[in-house]
Amino acid sequence: MKLTVIGCGYLGATHAACMAELGHDVVGIDIDPQKVERLQAGDVPFFEPGLADILRRNLDAGRLRFTTDHSVAADHASVHFIGVGTPQEVRGHRADLSHVHAAVDALVPTLRGTHVLIGKSTVPVGTCEELSQRISQLCAPGAHVELSWSPEFLREGFAVEDTLSPDRMVLGVGRLVDDPEAPQAESLAGQVVRDIYREVLETGIPFIETDWATAELVKVSSNAFLATKISFINAMSELCEIAGADVGTLADAMGHDARIGRRFLNAGLGFGGGCLPKDIRALTARADEMGAPRAVGFLREVDAINMRRRSAAAELVAEALGGEVLGRNVAVLGTAFKPESDDVRDSPALAVAGRLALDGASVTVFDPQAMDNSRRVQPMLSYAASARAACDRADVVVVATEWAEFVHMSPDELAPVMRHKRIVDARRCLDSQAWRSAGWDYRALGGPVPARKTETTSSFTQVNGSSSKAVPSVHVLG
Known part of the structure; x- marks a missing residue:
């Protein structure tokens, strides 16, 4: 099929490349000439494992191209995906829909005949109702545009897998008849999406076709639930610190x-990124607008618990240094909000590094992928070319993002360059016994991490990163 994807940021570029990988003829459209130039040259503007190979393969095959010319969309296809960003408003918690409105305003007047718009962006409930009215006003005489919404469920670091092998697909469509009691005929969008994803759906992926409002709520509801689960175990870790309990064993038992279930019950520095924080804030803001502030009011405490972890991490570093960070050398390993990503939006790791610098520490950081993005956000920090270089003459090192190379590094790798052998495990991802046995002052956010017997380290503990020897592999949506 011939498809267009409006917006070629993280979501749009990934979606365009993956649709071409399924065999479709795809044009990606974006207003940023530099972004379009890089994508057309086969250069992914962000870090996402596996995406560069898919991008280049489909560019070479002629199934994929990128342009800044919106008029190309109407000539190329009758099916259009909207994948623009919906960031948090600068002065408020609502989602900023200006990019969505701009995409619709630029596209719809150029369309002739019958077209299907499929939204992928994360939007507040009620957006489709608003856009449908906007579309009806913008449509040329005789043109018909059916609006639908199919939210994305991408995990950064696994976006290709989540696009080509999703755990479910959701499609929200409007009613085709005015009578709510009348049976609903199959929408054109439903037929089109089944054709686009035929290869994917044939594997047995659940396909859920519903109304606009439900589809709009699915993504933010999922993220709100995951955020709540993460903040719950971090709230328990605050109690564990006072009581002297082991939050890792507590999470295992729960x-x-x-x-x-064990997933997302990992105490530590908390969540960040471009999805969970903004989504729970946008949901509370939308509930307020709808006259139901108490319905999701608990999410404000979920957000507050999460933000407290950043302060707690900085306080733990100060404690390790005897109560004062002023004039001390601090190494921070990891600035991305999660491993396998270069995204530093609302990153707890980068926030902690910045807080320590503001408190007077000399902070040097290293991240395997997020260095350039970190420099743009926190130019006052020092940046090193490796973990070892970041730790040169450091009084303490903080593991703030659980990259595999940090999880598996040996204490002996850093000891020769450190001024003092102190380490703060903000993600509770290290082998605590190995670091203590090597003579390090080891501290973990969320309370002590005792040595564990082999038999108590269960298989799900190994997978989800709760034990002292775990390899973290839990990744949030978006």
Whole structure:
């Protein structure tokens, strides 16, 4: 099929490349000439494992191209995906829909005949109702544009996999008849999406076709639930610190309950990125607008718990240094909000580094992928070319993002360059016994990490990064 993707940021560029990978003829459209030039040259403007190969393969095959010319969309295809960003408003918690409105305003007047618009961006409930009215006013005489919404569920670091092998697909469509009691005929969008994803759906992926409002709520509801689960275990870790309990074992024991599950019960520095924080804030703001502030009011505390972890991490570093960070050398390993990403939006790791610098520490950071983005956000920090270089003459090192190279590094790698052998494990991802045995002052955010017997380190603990020897692999949506 011939498709267009409006917006070629993280979501749009990934979607365009993956649609071409499924065999479709795709044009990606964006207003940023530099971004378009890089994509057309086969250069991904952000870090996402596996995406560069798919991009180049489909550019070479002639199934994919990028342009800044919006008029190309109407000539190329009758199916158009909207994948523009919906960031948090600068002065408020609402989602900024200006890019969505701009995309619709630029595209719809150029369309002739019958077209299907499929939204992928994360939007507040009620957006489709608003856009449908906007579209009806912008449509040329005789043109018909059907609006639908199919939210994305991408995890950064796994975006290709989540596009080509999603765990579910959701499509929200408007009613085709005015009578709510009348049976709803299959929408054109439903038929089109089934054709586009035929290869994917044939693998048995659940396909959920619903109304606009439900589809709009699915993504933010999922993220709000995950954020709540993460903040819950971090709230328990605050109690564990006072009581002298082990939050890792607590999470393991809770996780054996099938109703709860072990995933996302990892105490530590908390969540960040471009999705969870803004989504829970946008949901609370939208609930306020709808006259239901108490419905999701608890999310404000979820947000507050999460933000407290950043202060707690900085305080733990100060404690490790005897109560004062002023004039001390601090190494921070990891600035991306999660491993396998170069995204530093609302990154807890970068926030902690910045807080320590403001408190007077000399902070040097290293991240395997997020150095350029970090420099743009926090230019006052010092940046090193490796973990070892970041730790040169450091009084303490902080593991703030659980990259595999940090999780598996040996204490002996850093000891020769450190001024003092002190380490703060803000993600509770290191082998605590190995660091202590090597003579390090080891401290973990969320309370002590005792040595664990081999038999207590269960298989799900290894997968989800709760034990002292775990390899973290839990990744949030977006």
